[in-house]
Amino acid sequence: MPLADLMDDVPTILENWPTRPTLHRRDPDALAALWSLDEANALVDAECLPARNVVLLKDGKLLARHTYIDADGDMPRPGAVRSHLDHGGTLSVRQLHTLKPSLARLRNEIQAETGCPVHVNAYMTPPGAQGLKYHYDPYVTLIVQLAGHKTWPLHPPFVENPTTEHGNFLERGFTAAERHYLANTPPEQAFTLEPGDVFWLPRGFVHSPYTEGDETSLHLTFALKERTFHWLAEEMTRDLLARALADPALRAEIPPARLLASPAEAIRWTREYLLGALLLEEPARMAELARRAASRVAG
Template sequence: MNPFDSTSQRPGSRTGTGVLDSLLTNCDQDTFAREVWGKRALLSKGASDFSDLFSGRAVDELISRRGLRSPFLRVAKDGSTLPTSSFTGPAGVGATIADQLDDTALWRQFDDGATLVLQALQRTWGPVGDFSARLGSELANPIQANAYITPPQNQGFDDHYDVHDVFVLQIEGTKRWVIHEPVLDSPLRDQPWTDRRDAVATAAAGEPYIDAVLEPGDALYLPRGWLHAATAQGEVSIHLTLGIHNRTRYAVAEQVVASVLANLRDDPRMRASLPLGIDAPDSADLDMVKEAILSAVPEADPYPDLARVHRSQARPGPLGPLAQHELLQNLTAETPLQLRDSLDARFDGSRLWTRVGWLEFSDEDLEHVRALVAARITTAGNLGVDLAERLVRAGVLVPVAH
């Protein structure tokens, strides 16, 4: 079964204007999909006001007050990443944590010209998390959000390429971006730029595809593989990078091969040992194996594993334990409820798969759950209070946001 076939199985799919064409680009979504996605860099001047997503005050709060640990920040200077020990330390009384961010050390590094990189902001800063979830839903690709805070006249990293697409959103200050075309189109995750240093350096010395200064509100899209380097201008620069972890045909091929191999386990010829004394197959054995693989390809079903990987690559929307407890304590037929965000809810027969697990339903309950998934907001009475309580306890339903 293909769990990706029906839009009713993917609640929350957006029609019309979304964040992509209203906030990130100066073209409509169809044009972006047809002419830009994965093909070329795109600079959109004055795309939107991003000040509600992130700010310098947010940077200071995250570094000085949130108790972040080292995986959520790295520091770069002169093209290299500094050791974690240079900007972390013990958390103090009451916490046995040795690698929390040391705000004094970070200030000194920043004052000395280092770029601060706040990583995985979709986990630590609410507005960025909500925005990333919406964009990920529109693109059907998981999003990671990083912030780059660069002192005036400094460059965090040398010319390089990423192995994922990115949107760059300029938040504060200005930054000059120099973009060159790829030396390797659409690189996979195990094909980093460091494997092609000489080619990257040669290409970066040529005529740029884009050479522009990004100002607050500007957005830049870079497909994976496109070379880039960025330098802050006369003031501190803050930009967000939304990394798109692209789903590729190669990843589909991996799942097809895995399905083929799983099917071949049931073939006694494949389980048989090679002839005694033979350390490699002869041509007859090799031909037989190839023929068996080709015969198994039409029966390969990669969709269950693709759906499992898709669910694992992002998190469901926020859920507050105390709010959930209060919801249960006061649940009545009139209680408004909503489907939890970013569940990636999909039906497979009488079963509902989500990022928080799967649930099996009777035919009667299944009809109500399908209506819930389509509408997203309901009342406990519409579902039946017992079914509503079950879905609240499972973390599928949450209080309606106000």
């Protein structure tokens, strides 16, 4: 069980998915093989990080890519990432599993164990600095602290069960009332992570992490994009409609007047067809469909 290397009581977690922030403690030496400051610095100084994997952050803002990516768009400009770090900026290495084979294997194992698509990012933040400010994510994040200390102030979710498709912070942002609340209300919780800490942060919790102390902070985030009932409904109806093409009645044309001027009858017929088709589905077949679909995660 790959998650057991990171978390306690994994069978219970898989059965009762946690919806509250939870801190797990591991031996820092056991996590050191995941990634290290030496590896991160070696990639930065050897100019080995492809542009597609690099995002630079500072004080809650993403730097415009044209300010640090070369003219070809393939690599950061020489010295740009190191200069950013030296001036208190945060380096985010996106999709780190595409650069390190051992993380790719671990990511694939976690996907197989959970049925959730997973990506792995890294964040390197100098002492006394902050990359992202208050925001929230549309997926659960497993944060693995590898070096230094980082404090995570938390507020309860403003959006219940956000997803990439609904309530996504990148599209929604905060309302004026939410911004006022964050500016005037102390965080409900705050966790300071040290090397060896693994932090389960459910989707929607509003957070604003910053480096604590005089050491550079390095952590990994394993983003687990949870399967939802909406996802399951999409999978079921997609399969049903694909098979329904074999029925000539569903392939029959709808006369334009019936669709444009008076569509009620066509809608009624189609609704009854779909309801009937769903009711006729064998539960065992739908269960197998769900299992297969949850196993089809991004490679």
